[in-house]
Amino acid sequence: MIRTAVIGLGTMGTGMVATLARAGMAVSAYDVSADQRANALPAISAANQVLNALGMPDKGGDVAPRIVDSLADCVADADLVIENVPEKLDLKVEVLHQIDALVSGSCVLASDTSGIPITKLQADVSAPGRVIGMHWSNPPHIIPIIEVVAGAQTSPETVSWMVETVTGLNMLPVLVKKDVPGFVENRILYAIMREAVDLVEKGVIDAESLDTCVSWGIGYKLAVVGPMALLDMAGLDIYQAVGSYLNEDLCARKDVSALIAEKTGRGDLGMKTGGGMFDYTPEQVGELRAARAKKLVAVRRALET
Numbered sequence: 001m002i003r004t005a006v007i008g009l010g011t012m013g014t015g016m017v018a019t020l021a022r023a024g025m026a027v028s029a030y031d032v033s034a035d036q037r038a039n040a041l042p043a044i045s046a047a048n049q050v051l052n053a054l055g056m057p058d059k060g061g062d063v064a065p066r067i068v069d070s071l072a073d074c075v076a077d078a079d080l081v082i083e084n085v086p087e088k089l090d091l092k093v094e095v096l097h098q099i100d101a102l103v104s105g106s107c108v109l110a111s112d113t114s115g116i117p118i119t120k121l122q123a124d125v126s127a128p129g130r131v132i133g134m135h136w137s138n139p140p141h142i143i144p145i146i147e148v149v150a151g152a153q154t155s156p157e158t159v160s161w162m163v164e165t166v167t168g169l170n171m172l173p174v175l176v177k178k179d180v181p182g183f184v185e186n187r188i189l190y191a192i193m194r195e196a197v198d199l200v201e202k203g204v205i206d207a208e209s210l211d212t213c214v215s216w217g218i219g220y221k222l223a224v225v226g227p228m229a230l231l232d233m234a235g236l237d238i239y240q241a242v243g244s245y246l247n248e249d250l251c252a253r254k255d256v257s258a259l260i261a262e263k264t265g266r267g268d269l270g271m272k273t274g275g276g277m278f279d280y281t282p283e284q285v286g287e288l289r290a291a292r293a294k295k296l297v298a299v300r301r302a303l304e305t
């Protein structure tokens with residue numbers, strides 16, 4: 001049995017814990033915040049309900065995840081530690097450094113970073129060969145892909161072990177061949193996000209209609225026909241013709257838009273604070289999560305056929 005420790009129980013941590021436990025791993029989890037630790041078990045239980053709806057085999061039996069109040073206790077005896085703290089380079093380097101001092105020489109240190117190059121995260125660790133990117137997608141218990149990313153010093157054995165481990169979770173490992181910022185998934189997502197925010201900011205479309213356009217247009221289509229296959233479906237001549245006047249007009253700003261900077265500056269971070277691009281009551285947050293999970297389960301079922 002693989003013993004896994006999850007560090008950070010925010011948006012990503014609890015669904016991850018449910019997925020790992022479900023696959024038969026012994027899971028312990030830690031968050032620096034007592035509130036987050038207190039809220040973790042109900043969130044893990046909600047994720048488990050979704051895994052039931054997905055028909056995921058339960059290899060975990062009676063072994064419930066342990067939520068602990070010290071990092072040392074959490075990672076003691078772990079074969080795999082998944083770092084899942086906020087996306088700040090210094091914080092991640094510090095947390096990995098602390099974990100490194102607490103684990104055995106064979107423990108794999110994985111990071112769920114959204115796109116910080118793994119080469120930067122392994123620089124301050126005693127055995128950099130065991131550090132690897134394990135990038136889940138939100139909600140982590142529903143979206144089946146996990147990007148596996150080697151840094152410059154990651155060993156081939158760690159990469160093979162991670163690919164096998166991800167497969168054992170009933171997830172789809174996607175091996176990223178170069179340690180580029182954002183890996184693959186977020187390079188694509190952030191190209192879309194930059195253009196989407198720019199269109200709303202410029203008043204070309206309102207936020208709600210933008211979502212309708214993307215979800216029922218390219219979102220729906222790309223789930224079935226990936227971008228490379230879509231080129232062939234549309235015709236490369238069409239892409240050549242449209243790209244030759246459109247590419248130069250697309251948003252190419254290097255900073256993050258003022259609209260987002262203003263909102264984050266005010267603490268409007270989205271569902272976790274009750275307001276972001278849209279507003280939410282606590283009840284609506286719960287209802288939206290459940291409704292979206294139900295739809296994602298149905299779509300995944302349909303796509304798997």
Ligand SMILES: NC(=O)C1=CN([C@@H]2O[C@H](COP(=O)(O)OP(=O)(O)OC[C@H]3O[C@@H](n4cnc5c(N)ncnc54)[C@H](O)[C@@H]3O)[C@@H](O)[C@H]2O)C=CC1
Pocket residue numbers: 007008009010011012013030031032033036084085086087088095112113114115135136137138
């Ligand atoms: N939110 C998303 O859609 C996705 C996020 N990620 C990445 O996953 C990581 C975590 O993201 P979220 O869960 O969204 O963040 P979050 O802010 O919701 O949760 C982070 C948690 O880490 C805890 N924490 C902070 N410092 C800590 C420390 N020293 N030790 C233990 N716990 C600590 C916080 O209390 C918080 O509960 C980030 O690197 C993020 O970029 C990856 C995929 C998707």
Ligand SMILES: Cc1ncc(C(=O)O)c(C(=O)O)c1O
Pocket residue numbers: 113114115136137138139185186
């Ligand atoms: C806005 C945003 N940023 C990062 C990620 C990620 O995959 O790291 C996600 C996600 O959906 O998983 C995201 O929505």
